Amino acid sequence: MSEVRAVFAPKGALSKSLPGFQPRPAQQAMAAAIAALEKPGAQLVVEAETGTGKTFAYLAPALLKGGKVILSTGTRNLQEQLFHRDLPRLREALAPRSVAALLKGRSNYLCIQRLEQNIRHPVDADELVLDQLQTVRDWANRSKSGDLSELTSLPEDAPVLPRVTSTIDNCLGRDCPHYEDCYLVKARKEALEADIVVVNHHLFCADLVLKDTGFGELIPAADLIVFDEAHQLPDIASQYFSDTVSTRQIVEWCRDVQLLYKTVVRDARSLSQIAEQLERGARDLRLCFPIDPERGNWRDALNKDDLSQSSTRLGELLSRARAICKQLLGRDKDLDNCYERLELIHKRWELLHNTAVTGYSYWYESTPRHVSMHRTPLSVAEPFGKQLAEQDARWVFTSATLTVNGSFDYFCERLGVSNKNTMILDSPFDFQKQAMLCLPRYLPEPHERSMPQALADIVRQIVAHNSGGTFVLFTSHRMLQLVAALVQDTLSRPVLIQGQTSKRELLNQFVEAGNGVLLGTSSFWEGVDVRGDALRCVMIDKLPFSSPDEPLLQARVEDAKLRGLDPFATIQIPQAVITMKQGAGRLVRDVTDRGVLIICDNRLVTRQYGATFLASLPAMKRTRSLQQALDFLHQAPPPESGDVSELGAAEEHPAQPVTSK
Known part of the structure; x- marks a missing residue:
């Protein structure tokens, strides 16, 4: 442990080898806590707020300790940033002989x-x-x-x-x-031979659950497993403990079979015919749903006559295709593989129609061309916790947003993680001087028809007082479009709207403009890092509660009621608090940043639960006066001083905006 602390000391290895590195107490404390995890199976959960430099804090003990290390990030973009930028810097300074590998799905x-x-x-x-x-x-x-x-x-x-x-x-x-x-085999071989393997949560969960050939050998061999952006892990894990069938899967199976018919089993005309019928059946099922993409309850959908008939028909075609394919087993390895794929699809299809089984949410999601049906467990605490218990590795879970009102219970209970060993590391930023939180008075309620106009008026006032850039974050596409229609032709500066182009391109345009207004929904609430005057105001339209129509949420709410719990207090509020913290975290990204966070929801002060949200946000100055917030925003930013080097914060200082997938 003392060795790790020495690395971060003013005259330690990092200060000597990395120009501009500045030691931080929080960074040292986190690194020491990870180094202290000696017992196999030990777990550490760390909330490290923006600016603490958590990437270096977990990389240093990982490199110094030796052994096999798996680092898992929330997205592929962050995975590549960690592998290509942050890890090489520290590896060169602390363990130049260690071998690192990047492994993707x-x-x-x-x-x-x-x-x-x-x-x-x-x-x-x-x-x-x-x-x-x-x-x-x-x-x-x-x-x-x-x-x-x-x-x-x-x-x-x-x-x-x-x-x-x-x-x-x-x-x-x-x-x-x-x-x-x-x-893929070569990449996995490199990963097996490497000391440090950088993956992402999707890949980790997929291979943990499916025991995919190759990667499964890495997990038992790992001495340390670190999950960065760990707040995303419960939802991602839920996807991989689900049973899913999509019309895309079926259509791709049909195309593969048609290819085999034209090449290796040309006499199997019945196979080609059933593939044609099955593909048509899959497309007919998609036509039973509205043109616009949507999510809904699969149990309820099956009660509709047209969808029930199409679903039954598709099941019959799957059974017939399975029987025909079975007769051709042994003629070709690709065809044998197709049979195994169809067996799995057929088995999952039957599970999706046995909706009387409790403990699961049955839901569907449509895209313009396809629809997917899911059976998702209401909790992954048991299966994920079992995996934790079966491995001898030491486990670290870290993110800037894991607690609700200072408690880790919500995160730990969802994953089956022990919350005995936890840390909260405050940001080094002086939020009292750098930022102000405004909860404007006299706003309509979020559901009222006058709300879009009220939001548009605030956006115009912000632009009039803000020489820098503005994020306007929404909880729904509908409200985004309503406000966009009201402001995009009335502002004299670049107005960027989610959907106009790719997320990365929108961010590039926003940063280049320096004073733009970007309107976005969920994908802009996290994984976005814009510093300085390019982003001086973040406005949020309302508290980010999940839609009550969301099928997985509905199932979890019903389950909580059956267990005698208050679903609003135990599920909906904690989930919304974590999301709110992510959105608010876009504002201050550096010690020289200065700006205003405006949350346009009266419920923060009129409802008792508002105190939970406020207690979870950084300790900014607070006001109910929009004019006072605008005056703060209008003031010139303080001169740059006490700059925190990118090598001190590591993950908080990308060379360009970093986006999630």
């Missing part, structure tokens, strides 16, 4: 087998897909890693990508003729 790597199949027989490929296939082929001849993030000439949602990547369902594993050259 299989959908990020080119599948040579599927690329060749689709080039030879591009089933149902239009001109766009054919052009993209050629682009992928040209790039594949040059790539050494097979990491599709290198292929910047294709959009993230390019239709060719599912055709040239594998899933756990369609991967042939060791039976693949390209197994020795497989990019």
Whole structure:
């Protein structure tokens, strides 16, 4: 432990090797607490507010302690930032001989087998897909890693990508003729041999649950596992403990079968016919839902006659396809794999229709082309907690937002994590001097028709007093669009609206403008880092309670009632507090930042639960006077002094705006 503290000392290893590094007590305390985790299975939960430098705080003991370390981040963007920027700096200073590896999910790597199949027989490929296939082929001849993030000439949602990547369902594993050259196999081999492996929560949970070939060998071998942005983990884990069937899965299965019919089982006309019928059945099911994407209760949806009939029909087609495919077993390895995929889809389909089983939320989500059905456990505390207990690793969970009113109970109970070993590390920022929280008087209630106009008026007043940039964060797309329509043609500065272009491009435009107004919803509440005058005001339209129509929330509320608990106090308030803390955290990102947080919801002062929200926010100056907040905003920012080097905060200082996925 003393060795770790010495690293962060004024004349320690980091100060000597990293120009501009400034030691921080909170950073030292967190690093020492991680170093003190000696017992296998030990757990530490740390809330480290913005500016404490938590990345270096967990990297230093990980590098000094030795052994196998897994670092899991909330998103792929943060994963790459950690691997390419923060980790190399510390590794060079503390453990230059240690080996690090970046491991992504299989959908990020080119599948040579599927690329060749689709080039030879591009089933149902239009001109766009054919052009993209050629682009992928040209790039594949040059790539050494097979990491599709290198292929910047294709959009993230390019239709060719599912055709040239594998899933756990369609991967042939060791039976693949390209197994020795497989990019995914090579990446996993590097990860197995590395001292430090950087993954993301989605990959960790997927492989933890599915025991996917290869990566599962890493977890038992790990001595230390760190989850950064751990507040995202409960919801991500829920996805991977769910049973899901999507029409996309079924359509892709049908296309793969049609490819096999044209190449290796040309006499199996019945297989091609059932694939055609099954694909049509999947598309018919999607047509039973509204055109606009939505989420809803699957139990309730099954009570509708048209959907019930389409669902029953699709189940019958799945059974027939399974029987036909079974008769062809042994003729081809790819076909055998297709049968196994169909078996799994069929089994999950039956589970999704046995809605009398309790303890699960049955829900659906539609996109413009597909619909997915889910059976999600109401709590992952038992299965995830079991995984924690079965591994000998030491576990660290950290984020800037884990507590509700100073308590870790909500986070720990959701994951089955022990809350005996916890830390709260306050931010080094002087919020009393740097920021002001305004709860404007005389606002309509959030549901009233006059609210959009009231919000638009506040936005105009902010712009009149703010020489820098403004974030306007909404809890719904509907309110965003209503306010956008009222302000976008009335402001004399750039107005950027979510959906106009990609999130990354919007942020780049916002930073370049320096005085822009960005209107966004949930994806802009976290994982966004804009410093200085480019962001001097964050406005939030209302408290971020989840929609009461959200099916998973409905199921959890009902379960809480059955257990004699108050669902509003135990589920809805804690969830909203965590989200609010994330949104508020966009404002002050540096010791030189200065700005105003405006929350336009009277319930913060008129409802008893408002005190819980206020107690969880940073200790800013507070006012009910909008004019006083505008005056604070209008004042010139203080001269830059006491600058905190990017090497002191590490993860808080990206070279450019960092976004979540």
